[in-house]
Every structure is written in C-alpha cells, then in structure tokens.
Amino acid sequence: KQEVTQIPAALSVPEGENLVLNCSFTDSAIYNLQWFRQDPGKGLTSLLLIQSSQREQTSGRLNASLDKSSGRSTLYIAASQPGDSATYLCALGGAGGTSYGKLTFGQGTILTVHP
Amino acid sequence: NAGVTQTPKFRVLKTGQSMTLLCAQDMNHEYMYWYRQDPGMGLRLIHYSVGEGTTAKGEVPDGYNVSRLKKQNFLLGLESAAPSQTSVYFCASSRRPGQGGETQYFGPGTRLLVL
Numbered sequence: 001k002q003e004v005t006q007i008p009a010a011l012s013v014p015e016g017e018n019l020v021l022n023c024s025f026t027d028s029a030i031y032n033l034q035w036f037r038q039d040p041g042k043g044l045t046s047l048l049l050i051q052s053s054q055r056e057q058t059s060g061r062l063n064a065s066l067d068k069s070s071g072r073s074t075l076y077i078a079a080s081q082p083g084d085s086a087t088y089l090c091a092l093g094g095a096g097g098t099s100y101g102k103l104t105f106g107q108g109t110i111l112t113v114h115p
Numbered sequence: 116n117a118g119v120t121q122t123p124k125f126r127v128l129k130t131g132q133s134m135t136l137l138c139a140q141d142m143n144h145e146y147m148y149w150y151r152q153d154p155g156m157g158l159r160l161i162h163y164s165v166g167e168g169t170t171a172k173g174e175v176p177d178g179y180n181v182s183r184l185k186k187q188n189f190l191l192g193l194e195s196a197a198p199s200q201t202s203v204y205f206c207a208s209s210r211r212p213g214q215g216g217e218t219q220y221f222g223p224g225t226r227l228l229v230l
Contacts, residue, residue, distance in 0.1 A: 043221040
C-alpha cells in the first residue's frame with residue numbers, strides 16, 4: 001500500500017524567502033505525482049502534475065521535482081509571498097491494476113508567509 | 116465554466132438520517148471521485164467512477180453508496196448517518212488516465228456534521 005509523508009507539517013517564513021516542501025513515498029510504481037494547494041475552507045487547486053517519466057515541472061515561481069528511485073518529490077517556491085500561505089498537498093497516482101490513476105494523498109504542509 | 120460544483124455546502128444530520136450529496140462537472144470528464152477529509156487522516160478515497168453507469172469502491176467505502184446515472188453527475192449517499200461520518204466531503208473529476216492531463220479538479224466541498 002502506498003504511503004505518502006510530507007515534511008515539515010508546518011512552516012512559517014518571512015516574505016521573500018525561497019523554500020522547499022518535501023514529499024516522500026514508499027512505492028515507486030507510480031503513474032504521476034501532483035501537487036495541490038488548499039486554502040482554508042476551500043477545495044483543492046492543482047499546481048503541478050509530473051508524469052512518472054518526467055523529472056520536473058515548472059509553473060511561474062513553482063518548481064516540482066520527482067525522483068522515483070529515492071521515493072521523493074520536492075516543491076520549490078521562489079520569492080515567497082503572503083498570498084502563498086495555504087496547505088500544500090502531495091498526491092501520488094497509482095500505476096497498475098485497480099490503482100490506475102487513483103490518488104494517495106499526504107497529510108500536507110501548512111505554509112505561512114508573513115510580511 | 117463552473118468546473119466542479121457540490122450541493123449542499125453544509126449540512127447537519129442526526130444519527131440515522133439519510134442524505135445525498137450531489138456533484139456536477141461540466142468538463143466532460145470520464146472519471147469522477149468522492150473523497151473525505153479528516154484532521155490527521157488527510158484525504159481518503161470513498162468511491163469513484165470511470166464512466167457513466169459505473170462505480171467502484173475506494174479506500175473507505177463502508178456506509179456510503181454512489182450512483183453515476185449521467186456522465187456529468189456523481190451522487191454520494193449516506194443511508195444511515197453516523198457521527199463517524201462527520202467530515203468534509205470533496206468531489207473531483209478528471210480525464211481518463213492515459214489521455215494526458217490527468218489533473219484532478221476538485222469541488223469546493225460539503226461540510227457534514229452528524230450529531
């Protein structure tokens with residue numbers, strides 16, 4: 001069974017810092033990996049999706065990497081802003097059989113960026 | 116373009132009562148999912164559907180039933196609500212895996228309190 005761990009559970013940084021959120025997983029047989037953002041009381045918004053054959057994806061100030069051999073992904077946020085404050089969730093898409101495409105989520109990292 | 120919508124936004128039930136949560140998507144997605152989100156447990160998949168007229172069990176299906184009579188709608192039913200079903204319920208939809216762009220799009224959630 002896939003297990004997903006996100007470290008740290010919470011992070012507080014001053015505005016302007018570059019930061020890294022970590023996601024580790026136990027089963028490297030994945031279909032894809034997605035990073036989501038969740039604002040308090042809201043649904044999830046997809047930030048980046050990395051297919052299993054890819055190593056990284058970039059969108060604006062966000063860069064996500066995937067290393068299947070070590071079971072790790074990182075989300076890099078450059079020049080953080082107060083508007084980046086949210087919970088960030090990592091989710092792994094299963095690769096085979098009945099797991100195909102289904103997501104297993106980590107418990108998230110709560111990010112606070114203060115002015 | 117509304118994306119994924121959920122009805123209702125909030126509901127209070129008494130133990131033993133029944134209710135149906137409605138999810139609708141306007142993106143012509145094949146796959147639809149129901150998750151629950153609980154503190155300390157993350158998001159867990161309840162049931163999912165790979166197309167109109169099909170449903171399948173996820174990680175935590177007990178106490179729930181689902182139906183997908185129309186491609187755009189996915190219903191989640193609680194036949195006899197229990198306090199353990201107090202949670203935030205999220206619906207999501209995506210293209211069929213393998214078609215590219217398998218990002219899951221989430222609705223805003225339904226908060227359910229069972230007394």
